[in-house]
Amino acid sequence: MSPFAAAMRPLLEEALGAGQHLLTILDEERRALGAGDNEAMERTGADKQASLTRLEDLERRRVDICRAYGKAVEARHMGDHTREADSTGQLADEWETLRSIMRQCQDANNINGHVLRLRRQHVARALAVLRGEDPGERLYGPHGEDATKGETPLLGEA
Secondary structure, three states: OOHHHHHHHHHHHHHHHHHHHHHHHHHHHHHHHOOOHHHHHHHHHHHHHHHHHHHHHHHHHHHHHHOOOOOOOOOOHHHHHHHOOOOOOOOHHEEEEEHHHHHHHHHHHHHHHHHHHHHHHHHHHHHHHOOOEEEEEEHHHHHHHOOOOOOOOOOOOO
C-alpha cells in the first residue's frame, strides 16, 4: 500500500461513517416532515448541520492529503488517485461507495426540501384564508418582495 493510500484509507472510512450518519439523519428528517413533528424537525436540522460540518472538515482533510502527496485536489481525480495508490482496489471501492452515499444524501435532501416547500405553501394558503384573502393570490412578488406592502390585516381582525 502506498503512503497516499495509508493516509487516505482512515479518512475515507471516517467519511463513509459520516455519510451514512447523514443519510440516517435525512431519513429521520423525512419522517419528521411527514408527521409534522416540529420538535423532531428542529432536532434533525441541528443534527444535519453538525453532520455537514463534519463532512466539510473531512473534505478539507482530503484536500490536504492530496496536496501533501502532490495529487490533484479536485474530487473528479480521486478515482484515479485511489486506483493508482492501492492495487487491491479497496480504496477505489471505498471512494465510489462514498460518492454513492453522497448522491443518496443529495437526493434525500432534495426530496425533504420539496416536502418542506409544499408544507410552507399549505401554511401560506391557510393564512391567506384566515386573513380573508384569496388563497390563490401570490403572497410575494416576482422578486420575493411582500406584495401586500404591510396591508395584511392581523389574524385577530380577519
